[in-house]
Amino acid sequence: xxxxxxxxxxxxxxxxxxxxxxxxxxxxxxxxxxxxxxxxxxxxxxxxxxxxxxxxxxxxxxxxxxxxxxxxxxxxxxxxxxxxxxxxxxxxxxxxxxxxxxxxxxxxxxxxxxxxxxxxxxxxxxxxxxxxxxxxxxxxxxxxxxxxxxxxxxxxxxxxxxxxxxxxxxxxxxxxxxxxxxxxxxxxxxxxxxxxxxxxxxxxxxxxxxxxxxxxxxxxxxxxxxxxxxxxxxxxxxxxxxxxxxxxxxxxxxxxxxxxxxxxxxxxxxxxxxxxxxxxxxxxxxxxxxxx
Numbered sequence: 001x002x003x004x005x006x007x008x009x010x011x012x013x014x015x016x017x018x019x020x021x022x023x024x025x026x027x028x029x030x031x032x033x034x035x036x037x038x039x040x041x042x043x044x045x046x047x048x049x050x051x052x053x054x055x056x057x058x059x060x061x062x063x064x065x066x067x068x069x070x071x072x073x074x075x076x077x078x079x080x081x082x083x084x085x086x087x088x089x090x091x092x093x094x095x096x097x098x099x100x101x102x103x104x105x106x107x108x109x110x111x112x113x114x115x116x117x118x119x120x121x122x123x124x125x126x127x128x129x130x131x132x133x134x135x136x137x138x139x140x141x142x143x144x145x146x147x148x149x150x151x152x153x154x155x156x157x158x159x160x161x162x163x164x165x166x167x168x169x170x171x172x173x174x175x176x177x178x179x180x181x182x183x184x185x186x187x188x189x190x191x192x193x194x195x196x197x198x199x200x201x202x203x204x205x206x207x208x209x210x211x212x213x214x215x216x217x218x219x220x221x222x223x224x225x226x227x228x229x230x231x232x233x234x235x236x237x238x239x240x241x242x243x244x245x246x247x248x249x250x251x252x253x254x255x256x257x258x259x260x261x262x263x264x265x266x267x268x269x270x271x272x273x274x275x276x277x278x279x280x281x282x283x284x285x286x287x288x289x290x291x292x
Contacts, residue, residue: 001083003090007138010091014052014139017088022049025171026141028132031055032072032186033081036176040145041085043173052139053082055092060099060106060127072189091139098134106130109156109163115250116152116263117274120240125156132157136166144168149175149183151261151276155250175275177203187271195269198236202264205230205242206277209262213279218255220244223262231266240265240272247278257281 004010017024025044029037044051055078062068075092082090106126112118113125136144146154158170176184181203182196191199205227212226227242244253247261256262262277 001079001087001090003079003092005091005093006097007093010089010138013089017050018140020049023142024048024139025051026135026139026144026168027051027053027087028135028144028146029053029055029078030057030071030186031078032074032189033078034176034184034186034188036147036149036184038081038085039176040147040173041082041087043171044143044145045086047171048141048143050088051086052089052091052141053087054135054139055090056098056131056135058098058127058131059095060130061124062127063121063123066121067187072186091135098131107133107160109160112159112250113156116241116243116245117265118152118156120265125153128153129156129160133160133164133166136161136168141168143171145171145173147175148172148278149185149275151247151263151278152250152274155248158248181207183273183275185271185273187273190271191269195236195271198234199268199271199273201231201234201237201268202266202273202275205264206262206275210277213256218257220252220254220256220260223256227262227264231264236268238267240267 002013004013025048027040027044041051041053057071059068107129108126109129118125154172161170178184180200182199208226208230209223212223217223224242224244231237231239242264244256245251245261245263246253253260256279259281260279262279265272265274
């Protein structure tokens with residue numbers, strides 16, 4: 001695995017791959033890697049000739065009171081994991097390489113960037129879109145791989161790719177879970193053993209909604225009520241949102257009959273965690289959370 005630190009050497013390495021007529025899959029990460037990230041790498045390897053991963057803790061997507069300085073950084077361990085998975089190129093720039101001092105140009109994906117996590121974290125998706133657009137320009141991938149757990153991010157980036165005519169496909173891979181159902185996240189490292197048990201309320205709340213849908217309840221109001229009831233019963237869980245939205249626009253839906261994204265965000269101890277359930281028409285259900 002080749003490691004690059006600058007945009008210039010990354011572009012030179014990409015040119016070498018292109019000279020061999022190799023298709024390129026991009027896996028952008030902020031490091032602190034877990035099996036969810038590695039599942040994206042494996043998907044990229046299965047679909048593309050070469051895999052480029054990035055590790056960049058993006059300062060633009062953190063608010064002033066968020067955890068940028070404390071965000072877990074495990075670079076050496078991450079490199080070992082990526083090399084073991086057969087990644088061809090790792091681009092790991094310093095902040096000034098990606099965000100020059102005094103930078104005043106940003107990517108805004110209007111309206112959609114202010115929904116779900118964007119409503120709770122103003123400016124978050126502007127920071128995500130700006131840096132991901134830069135990575136798309138630097139690497140020029142054929143396909144870029146993201147996880148379903150970050151469903152709101154996926155919607156924002158798909159809209160950006162469509163609106164800006166990026167010549168690539170956004171590939172979304174299933175959420176990877178612990179055996180007990182907790183969605184894998186780098187922020188799970190913040191959880192105490194007690195917090196870890198409380199965090200299971202997120203996946204249980206989605207499972208409660210899934211059961212209601214299977215029983216023939218399709219209206220959003222009672223489904224949201226069922227999910228919130230699960231969360232309210234667990235101490236130490238502070239709900240940010242529990243919403244039923246269109247997976248493409250993130251706008252609220254009155255029911256799930258034509259498909260929907262059931263999305264939840266909550267604070268558990270020091271960590272803000274997210275999870276979601278994608279309801280597909282016409283069957284209205286997907287494999288249970290415990291089966292993934």
